[in-house]
Amino acid sequence: MLRVAILGAGSMGHTHAAGWAATDAKVVGVVALDRGAAEEVAALCGAAVYQGLDAVLPQVDIVDICLPTYLHLEFTLKAAAAGKHIFCEKPIARTVEDGQKMIAACNAAGVRLFVGQVIRFFPQYRKAYDALQDGKIGNLAVLRLTRVGYRPHSSFENWFGDVNRSGGPLLDVLVHDYDYARWMGGEIERVYTRCSPPDAGSTAPVTTYFKAAPGAVADVGIPLSPLEVDPYTAIIQHFYDAVQHDKPFAVTPEDALAAVQIGIAALESAATGKPVTLTPLPEVN
Numbered sequence: 302m303l304r305v306a307i308l309g310a311g312s313m314g315h316t317h318a319a320g321w322a323a324t325d326a327k328v329v330g331v332v333a334l335d336r337g338a339a340e341e342v343a344a345l346c347g348a349a350v351y352q353g354l355d356a357v358l359p360q361v362d363i364v365d366i367c368l369p370t371y372l373h374l375e376f377t378l379k380a381a382a383a384g385k386h387i388f389c390e391k392p393i394a395r396t397v398e399d400g401q402k403m404i405a406a407c408n409a410a411g412v413r414l415f416v417g418q419v420i421r422f423f424p425q426y427r428k429a430y431d432a433l434q435d436g437k438i439g440n441l442a443v444l445r446l447t448r449v450g451y452r453p454h455s456s457f458e459n460w461f462g463d464v465n466r467s468g469g470p471l472l473d474v475l476v477h478d479y480d481y482a483r484w485m486g487g488e489i490e491r492v493y494t495r496c497s498p499p500d501a502g503s504t505a506p507v508t509t510y511f512k513a514a515p516g517a518v519a520d521v522g523i524p525l526s527p528l529e530v531d532p533y534t535a536i537i538q539h540f541y542d543a544v545q546h547d548k549p550f551a552v553t554p555e556d557a558l559a560a561v562q563i564g565i566a567a568l569e570s571a572a573t574g575k576p577v578t579l580t581p582l583p584e585v586n
């Protein structure tokens with residue numbers, strides 16, 4: 302039985318508390334700036350509220366980062382330096398450089414870093430992936446992904462509404478689809494974004510061009526169907542099992558970093574109106 306600290310008690314802090322309950326891990330501590338929310342999440346897991354990461358670190362084996370994206374780097378570096386394994390919510394970081402520093406720090410500390418690219422744990426997405434792999438639906442020519450959601454209005458201090466801290470929907474939301482597109486079709490070579498004004502009801506078609514199949518295109522833009530398994534629980538079970546039994550992760554931190562690289566290119570393309578060609582990321586040691 303490993304001991305866990307949940308950092309952040311917003312939407313994902315609550316979701317992760319439910320996921321951990323489906324494992325034999327023990328959530329011992331919750332850290333968040335909003336005390337009421339921290340108490341709520343702690344009550345869900347029979348945990349205590351701690352004042353900060355330093356206070357809870359000696360008590361745990363795993364740090365589960367459900368903090369706003371711009372804080373992922375700072376808290377991952379501290380947790381890695383203390384020798385803790387890390388589950389970090391997606392996107393891995395606000396920038397590629399921050400993500401690289403996180404991977405390097407975890408490698409240097411010999412701790413495991415996993416990023417919650419949860420789409421791969423949705424049964425419908427997995428089914429389409431398996432059908433492609435098994436040759437049941439032929440070769441991938443066009444992959445069209447659509448993600449529709451409401452604008453989050455209750456994020457902590459409205460961090461989500463600040464593109465500098467969240468990357469906005471082009472990074473924060475569509476990072477799910479960038480990861481899925483890469484999983485399905487391989488590396489992405491070019492990204493082109495047309496973005497309507499960033500007000501309510503805005504749309505952002507992002508076209509990514511795969512490297513392996515010239516001419517193959519993915520239009521990113523969730524299918525609605527009943528879930529057999531809660532993917533947010535499945536992903537925590539997967540992480541916990543892999544850490545406990547030293548198994549590989551289904552999604553590597555490098556996959557998560559590649560998805561962020563596509564998101565940053567999508568932001569750049571939206572700003573310039575021009576396609577952005579991706580350069581392969583160097584291996585992080």
Ligand SMILES: NC(=O)c1ccc[n+]([C@@H]2O[C@H](COP(=O)([O-])OP(=O)(O)OC[C@H]3O[C@@H](n4cnc5c(N)ncnc54)[C@H](O)[C@@H]3O)[C@@H](O)[C@H]2O)c1
Pocket residue numbers: 308309310311312313314332333334335338367368369370372390391392417419455456457458460473
């Ligand atoms: N996998 C998914 O489908 C999914 C869905 C939503 C959000 N996310 C990601 O999860 C992360 C968290 O998003 P959220 O929606 O839960 O955010 P949120 O705004 O709902 O909650 C953020 C929490 O962080 C705490 N916090 C902020 N600064 C802190 C600090 N310095 N020290 C300690 N606690 C601090 C706040 O008190 C709050 O409890 C983001 O990276 C987001 O992109 C993933």
